[in-house]
Amino acid sequence: MYIAVSLLPSYLSICRMEKKALRGGKTLPGKATTTLIAACFITGLFLCRRILPPLQTEKSSTLVSERDSMTSPIDVIQQVKSTREILQSLDKTMTSLEMELAAARTGGGPAPKLRRAFAVVGINTAFSSRKRRDSLRQTWVPQGMKLKKLEEEKGIVLRFVIGRTATAGSALDKAIDEEEAETNDFLRLQHVEGYHQLSAKTRAFFSAACSLWDADFYVKVDDDVHVNLGTMAGTLARHRAKPRVYLGCMKSGPVLSQKGVKYHEPEFWKFGDQGNKYFRHATGQIYAISKDLASYISLNSHMLHKYANEDVSLGAWLIGLDVVHVDDRAMCCGTPPDCEWKAQAGSVCVATFDWSCSGVCKPVDRMRLVHNTCGEGEAAVWHVPL
Numbered sequence: 001m002y003i004a005v006s007l008l009p010s011y012l013s014i015c016r017m018e019k020k021a022l023r024g025g026k027t028l029p030g031k032a033t034t035t036l037i038a039a040c041f042i043t044g045l046f047l048c049r050r051i052l053p054p055l056q057t058e059k060s061s062t063l064v065s066e067r068d069s070m071t072s073p074i075d076v077i078q079q080v081k082s083t084r085e086i087l088q089s090l091d092k093t094m095t096s097l098e099m100e101l102a103a104a105r106t107g108g109g110p111a112p113k114l115r116r117a118f119a120v121v122g123i124n125t126a127f128s129s130r131k132r133r134d135s136l137r138q139t140w141v142p143q144g145m146k147l148k149k150l151e152e153e154k155g156i157v158l159r160f161v162i163g164r165t166a167t168a169g170s171a172l173d174k175a176i177d178e179e180e181a182e183t184n185d186f187l188r189l190q191h192v193e194g195y196h197q198l199s200a201k202t203r204a205f206f207s208a209a210c211s212l213w214d215a216d217f218y219v220k221v222d223d224d225v226h227v228n229l230g231t232m233a234g235t236l237a238r239h240r241a242k243p244r245v246y247l248g249c250m251k252s253g254p255v256l257s258q259k260g261v262k263y264h265e266p267e268f269w270k271f272g273d274q275g276n277k278y279f280r281h282a283t284g285q286i287y288a289i290s291k292d293l294a295s296y297i298s299l300n301s302h303m304l305h306k307y308a309n310e311d312v313s314l315g316a317w318l319i320g321l322d323v324v325h326v327d328d329r330a331m332c333c334g335t336p337p338d339c340e341w342k343a344q345a346g347s348v349c350v351a352t353f354d355w356s357c358s359g360v361c362k363p364v365d366r367m368r369l370v371h372n373t374c375g376e377g378e379a380a381v382w383h384v385p386l
Contacts, residue, residue: 114214118155118386119236119288122187122205124198125160125223127172130179131364132223133160137183139371140227147185154386156233157213160223161205163191187212198284199306199313203297206289210298216240218294221286224359226352226370230380235328235350236288237386245290245324248282249332265308281315285359286331286351293318335360339374348376 123141125133137143141158142150151157165172180186191197191204202220209218217236221227239245255276257268265271271278289297297304297317307313333339333349342349352374354361360370 115212116155117151117157117213117215119217119219119233120157120159120209120213120215121219121221121227121232122159122161122209123221123223124201124205125162127162127165127176127193129223130175133179135364135367136223137185139367140229140375141185143183143185150229150381154233154381154384155215156229156381157215158185159187160185161187161189161201161220163189163193163201163204166192196308198310199308202310202314203301203304203306206294207298207301210294214291215294216291217288218291219286219288220284221351222284222353222359224353224357224363224367225285226360226367226374227286228348228350228374228376228380230376230382230384231330231348232350233381233384233386235330237384239290239324239326242290242324244292244322245326246282246287246293246318247289247326247328247331248287249285249329250280250325250327251283252277252280254278263309265312267307278312279315279319280325281311281319283332284309284311285353287311287314289314289318293321293323296321333374335366335370336373339370343374343376348380349374 123133123136141147147158162176176186176188180188187205187208189201189204189208191201193201205220206218209215219232219236235247239247253263255268255271255274255278256262256264257274258264268274304317305313307316328350330342330347331350332355333342333352335352335354339349339352352370353359360366
């Protein structure tokens, strides 16, 4: 532990030096790197001795004063908590620097100044879904100044996410442009819309969102799902200290090899013999990932493989990383009476939908009913400390 902590300042200093060199189009000479490592290592040891208590030998431990031996359990707990917070902060700093180095190595250059946010919520929608969007605007998605206030004061950004048609300037594109001028709640992607392109659209969403907002979390939700924003924010906030977290209702369904069936996986052979199941991944109606994971997807989007099913693709991108998978069943409540009973019991749901429809069945007609029955109330989000 002592050696690891002493090496962290060295590693961070080298990262910063290498980033500066890369921006200038240079690389650090071998001798300079060696000298720098040695100097930073010594500095790290010095800082480590200032921060952490020195190791005691068996002989010296017998000479500990009575005052030191009377250290209270509360003091020990506080010291452990303080050390954990320091390590978590260093972990986040290291990850951020590594992301910036990766961008510099690929010629990305320094990142532009981004707008700060707590959570960016991308609502996946289609050209034909105007009525669905309006049903959300009339229930849990604020409009106009309320939408702007939510973003500015609570850091919660809500956008309907849509790409473009294969034909530039088509009637469908113009209709979205007109709707955007009216509502100002869209995030347009450089992506050609299509049912079989959902994995690519998800990848494009995280890349676009990371290029515009510096958020703690990035959330994807479908436009036929009901969300309680206050409960969602509180749920995300509880996992804020984790550097790499993936939240949703985790599942492991069968890999469907038969052609013509819904959710058919053409690359089923990659998952083993027929009859196997997928690895654990969040169901696609709603899920959230932390900043580091969204940045990872953004930086590596050009080489992330897309499977037939969007939720499987995201799970595949994250399965090999050091990620905390959070299975939160409040993110997949059923429509009334399920979410109603849970709300009455004090367990308000984050998200509500029907499994049989992969969303709220007949959402245009029923979203208001779900909202009135299972909604947390418009003021709830303002009482959540973020």
